[in-house]
Amino acid sequence: MVRYLGFSLFLLVxxxxxxxxxxxxxxxxxxxxxxxxxxLHGDHxxxxxxxxxxxxxxxxxxDAMKNILKQIQETKHKKGQHLTSVEFGDQIQSVSVKxxxxxxxxxxxxxxxxxxxxxxxxNLIAVGTENRxxxxxxxxxxxxxxxxxxxLPNWDHSLTLPFKKAPVFKEDKR
Numbered sequence: 691m692v693r694y695l696g697f698s699l700f701l702l703v704x705x706x707x708x709x710x711x712x713x714x715x716x717x718x719x720x721x722x723x724x725x726x727x728x729x730l731h732g733d734h735x736x737x738x739x740x741x742x743x744x745x746x747x748x749x750x751x752x753d754a755m756k757n758i759l760k761q762i763q764e765t766k767h768k769k770g771q772h773l774t775s776v777e778f779g780d781q782i783q784s785v786s787v788k789x790x791x792x793x794x795x796x797x798x799x800x801x802x803x804x805x806x807x808x809x810x811x812x813n814l815i816a817v818g819t820e821n822r823x824x825x826x827x828x829x830x831x832x833x834x835x836x837x838x839x840x841x842l843p844n845w846d847h848s849l850t851l852p853f854k855k856a857p858v859f860k861e862d863k864r
Contacts, residue, residue: 718816721825726776742826775800787846791818810857
C-alpha cells in the first residue's frame, strides 16, 4: 500500500510538472505568434512590446530602440530582402530563474532575397515575467555563453545556447 501511494504521488508530481511545462510552451507559442506577425509586418510598436525591457533601456529607451528597428528594416529593404515567414519550433526548453522563466525557442526564418530565398534556423530566448503574464523575446544572433549575462543577468547556464547554423540559400527557378 505504501509503495502504491509513493508511486501515485510520484506520478502526480510528474504529471503536474509536465502539465506546467506544456502550459509554458503554449504561452510562448501564443506570444510568439504575435511577435512573428509584428516581424512580418514591420510593426515596431508590437515588437517593442515583446522586447526584453533591459534591451530597450540599453538602447537608450523606447524611441531609440524603435529607430534601431527602423534602420535595420530599411537596410534589409535596400538590399532587396523581405521576411516572408517566421515559424516557431516545438522543442522549447525552459527553466525557472528567480522570478522569471527563461526558454530557448527554435525559430525558422524565410527571407526573400535577390535571386532566391534564404532559410535561417536560429533561436530566441523567451523570458516570462510577472508570473508569466508578460513574455519577451531576445534575438540570439549576437549572443554567446560568455556574453549572455550582459543582456540577461539572471541567465541559468543549465540552458545552453545551440550552435549557430549557416543560412541555406535556394535559388529561384527560371
